[in-house]
Amino acid sequence: MFDANISDAQNIFFLDENVGFALSYYIDGSYKKGKLYRTEDGGKTFEKVDLSNIQDESITDEDCSIRLMGIPYEENGALFMKFIYSKNQIYRGYVLCKSSDKGITWSINKVIPEDTIQNKS
Numbered sequence: 001m002f003d004a005n006i007s008d009a010q011n012i013f014f015l016d017e018n019v020g021f022a023l024s025y026y027i028d029g030s031y032k033k034g035k036l037y038r039t040e041d042g043g044k045t046f047e048k049v050d051l052s053n054i055q056d057e058s059i060t061d062e063d064c065s066i067r068l069m070g071i072p073y074e075e076n077g078a079l080f081m082k083f084i085y086s087k088n089q090i091y092r093g094y095v096l097c098k099s100s101d102k103g104i105t106w107s108i109n110k111v112i113p114e115d116t117i118q119n120k121s
Helices: none
Strands: 010-014 020-028 031-039 064-068 073-075 078-087 090-099 107-113
Antiparallel strands (some): 010 020
C-alpha cells in the first residue's frame, strides 16, 4: 500500500467516499520530508502522487527545494496544499499549490516569501 521505507501514514483526508489522501513522513538525513498518497477506491489502495513537476520560475534554480508541509484542503471546487520553500537549505517561506483534477496533478498557485508571512505569536 505504501513505500516500504515509510513507517506510518498520518493526516488522512477524504474528498468523498472514494477519493482521499494520506501523508506519510520520513527522515532523510536531517530533514523531515513527506510523501503524498492518493486513493480512488475509498482507501483500499493508495498510489504515490508525483510532485516532481511542481515548478515556478522564482524557485527553479538548483539550490531551491520545496517540501510537503500539509494535507490538501478543498476550496471553491479546487484543492490546495502548502509546501515549505527553502534555498540553500534555509527556510524562505512557502508555496501554495493548486489542483483542479482532484489531486492527480499539482501546480504552484502562489509563492509566499518568508518576509511577507506575519508572525502571529
